[in-house]
Amino acid sequence: MASTAPKELNELGQSLWLDNITRDLLDSGTLKSYIETKSVTGLTSNPTIFDNAISKSSWYDAEIHKQLDAGHKGEDLFFNMAIQDLSRAADLFLPIYERTGTVDGFVSLEVSPLFAYDTAATVKQAQALHAQANKPNLFIKIPGTPEGLPAIEDAIYAGVPINVTLLFSADHYLACAEAYLRGLERRVAEGKSPDVRSVASLFISRWDGAVGDKVPAEIKNTLGLAVGQQTYKAYRDLLASDRWQRLENLGAHPQRLLFASTGTKDKNASDTLYISGLAAPNTVNTMPEGTLLAFADHGKLAGALTADGGNFAEVLKAHLDAGVDLTALSEELQAAGAKGFVKSWHELMAAIDEKSKVLS
Numbered sequence: 001m002a003s004t005a006p007k008e009l010n011e012l013g014q015s016l017w018l019d020n021i022t023r024d025l026l027d028s029g030t031l032k033s034y035i036e037t038k039s040v041t042g043l044t045s046n047p048t049i050f051d052n053a054i055s056k057s058s059w060y061d062a063e064i065h066k067q068l069d070a071g072h073k074g075e076d077l078f079f080n081m082a083i084q085d086l087s088r089a090a091d092l093f094l095p096i097y098e099r100t101g102t103v104d105g106f107v108s109l110e111v112s113p114l115f116a117y118d119t120a121a122t123v124k125q126a127q128a129l130h131a132q133a134n135k136p137n138l139f140i141k142i143p144g145t146p147e148g149l150p151a152i153e154d155a156i157y158a159g160v161p162i163n164v165t166l167l168f169s170a171d172h173y174l175a176c177a178e179a180y181l182r183g184l185e186r187r188v189a190e191g192k193s194p195d196v197r198s199v200a201s202l203f204i205s206r207w208d209g210a211v212g213d214k215v216p217a218e219i220k221n222t223l224g225l226a227v228g229q230q231t232y233k234a235y236r237d238l239l240a241s242d243r244w245q246r247l248e249n250l251g252a253h254p255q256r257l258l259f260a261s262t263g264t265k266d267k268n269a270s271d272t273l274y275i276s277g278l279a280a281p282n283t284v285n286t287m288p289e290g291t292l293l294a295f296a297d298h299g300k301l302a303g304a305l306t307a308d309g310g311n312f313a314e315v316l317k318a319h320l321d322a323g324v325d326l327t328a329l330s331e332e333l334q335a336a337g338a339k340g341f342v343k344s345w346h347e348l349m350a351a352i353d354e355k356s357k358v359l360s
Contacts, residue, residue: 005276005299006039006292012304013281015104017042019260020289022053023060026088038296041096043089044108044163044201044260044286046141047344050082055351064352065359075112078352082109083133090135097137102197103253108163109133110141113341122151126160139163139199144176145338152176156183161197165260166337168203169227169330170234173257176200177238180255184247194252199284202231203261204274206333212266215322219315221269223324225277226315228259232280233309258284263291272299280305 009016018031018040025031034040054060060081067077089107097105109129115121126140142148142155143166155162156179164176177200184194204224211223235257238244248254262274262285270276271294275285279301287295316326 002296003299005272005301006296008301009275009279009285010039010041012279012301013283014279015041015256015284016292017044017106017258017284017286018289018292019044019046019262019286020049021045021085021089021107022049022057023063023085024053024057026085027059031089032092034292035092035096038292040292041100041104042093042106042284042286043086044141045082045086046110046165047113047341047348050078051344051348051351054348054355061355061359064355068356068360073356074349074352077356078348079109079129079132083129086138087133087135090133090137093137102136103256106137106139106161106163106197106199107135108139108141110165110341113143113338113345116143116145116338116342117147119147119150119154122148123154123158123160126151126155126162127158130160139197141165141201143338143341144172144179144200145334146175149175149179153179153183153186156180156196156198157186159187159192159196163199163201163258164255165201166203166334166341167200167231168206168333168337169326170231171327172330172334173200173202173231174234174238177235177255181243181247184252188247188250194247194250197253198255199258200235200255201258201260201286202228203333203337204228204259204278205261205263205265206337207329208269209265210329210333211319211322211324214324215319219318219322221264221266221273222315223319224274226312226319228274228278229305229309229312230316231309232257232278232283232305233307233312235283236307236309254282256282256284258286260286262286263288276300276302278305279303 093105141163144164207224
């Protein structure tokens with residue numbers, strides 16, 4: 001008998017999103033089924049997902065052929081195809097977007113990571129992609145690196161809904177939240193609406209992957225949850241601040257905290273570890289398809305996180321005592337993640353180039 005945990009999670013106030021998008025997922029009706037039977041209310045994507053789908057299947061061959069015939073190639077060709085898929089997904093989620101007062105039901109598309117050090121180019125592409133898709137429930141993803149923060153502020157100021165990605169700590173979250181607040185405050189100062197949506201994506205599982213062989217057995221697979229809990233407290237504290245309350249009174253909506261990278265890497269740990277342990281109201285958990293299916297099959301909830309985040313402080317201290325420099329590691333993880341995005345992007349472009357040669 002299937003678990004009722006996805007429905008319980010949704011009722012608790014957390015949005016359950018799928019971290020996957022392929023043409024087959026759409027054509028087969030699988031995504032529609034997940035919405036109807038597994039309480040999925042949104043979706044995220046990234047270059048690696050598209051690279052795997054394009055290079056390891058024939059799902060996109062016919063469309064690549066059409067794009068080539070129309071004179072498109074490379075990055076332009078990719079974004080045209082990605083927007084086709086994400087527009088179809090956005091339409092499936094549109095009833096949820098409308099039913100929840102435009103809070104939930106979003107899909108996400110990433111800007112080119114090659115613009116990481118160019119604020120103006122990132123914002124220009126974010127605006128262009130959002131306009132091309134012409135879907136109100138589409139987030140544009142921008143990394144929350146130090147170089148990405150000015151682009152996040154400017155994109156929010158320009159009215160583009162943003163999914164801030166590649167956050168690894170409470171400090172990273174607060175820096176991105178600051179960029180979000182500044183963007184909204186600039187809009188308010190000019191008499192514009194501060195109702196520009198955003199999520200802040202905190203990566204969880206990579207923490208435990210990084211320290212798994214460096215810490216005592218009794219604290220293995222506890223660091224990711226602790227960082228998530230610490231960041232949730234920072235999120236709740238910010239939402240209780242006078243600065244945020246002023247913006248909310250003027251019509252702003254919270255930049256929701258999103259737990260990402262929630263597939264369990266350690267085969268000896270629970271395959272729903274980062275879902276059950278981070279059940280928190282007014283947040284999002286975006287999970288790989290395998291994790292979604294596991295949670296729908298045998299997931300259990302142990303209650304919701306409290307506003308103070310729970311017992312994360314003692315877990316973080318145990319890791320410090322084991323010699324883990326948490327601040328340095330957060331910076332290493334973010335830098336490695338940014339490099340990984342660039343690598344995935346180059347691999348995606350290479351896959352499209354290879355398919356283009358075969359199909360042209």
